[in-house]
Amino acid sequence: MSNQRSTHISIVSADKCKPKKCRQECKKIFPVVRTSKLCIEVTAASKISFILEELHFGCGICVKKCPFEAIQITNLLKDLDKDTTHRSGPNTFKLYKLPVPRIGQVLGLVRTNGIGKSIAHKILAGNLKPNLGQFINLPDWPEILI
Numbered sequence: 001m002s003n004q005r006s007t008h009i010s011i012v013s014a015d016k017c018k019p020k021k022c023r024q025e026c027k028k029i030f031p032v033v034r035t036s037k038l039c040i041e042v043t044a045a046s047k048i049s050f051i052l053e054e055l056h057f058g059c060g061i062c063v064k065k066c067p068f069e070a071i072q073i074t075n076l077l078k079d080l081d082k083d084t085t086h087r088s089g090p091n092t093f094k095l096y097k098l099p100v101p102r103i104g105q106v107l108g109l110v111r112t113n114g115i116g117k118s119i120a121h122k123i124l125a126g127n128l129k130p131n132l133g134q135f136i137n138l139p140d141w142p143e144i145l146i
Contacts, residue, residue: 008053008076009093012051012071013071014047017071024042024044026042026066027049039051039052051090083096086130087133088119099120129144
């Protein structure tokens, strides 16, 4: 475990983030912004704040300063990046791997809300094409099936 580097996902809740009703504390307090690198993009006219995960290092300051509790940081192991099955967009959750149905057995998914059960069901049913975490340049089926 010591040789695996840690990474994180920054999730901004579209329902909770209200840039018009706050002072953009997440942007102002962030240390990387003080070094003139733009890590959190948000203005009063924004619908939601946008966090650049490449620059964000998951310290949790923005989580504590957000008055609406709209930001969540989830720490992961670096090795999981190669196993990303689906991601809806920037600052949203990632689905890692899929459950494997077996012939003659029942497959059930029971866990807490927000971990991707419905997305996994849609992918397994063929109603949603997995994007392997590439939500801008969507992969083709040959790339997905490799």
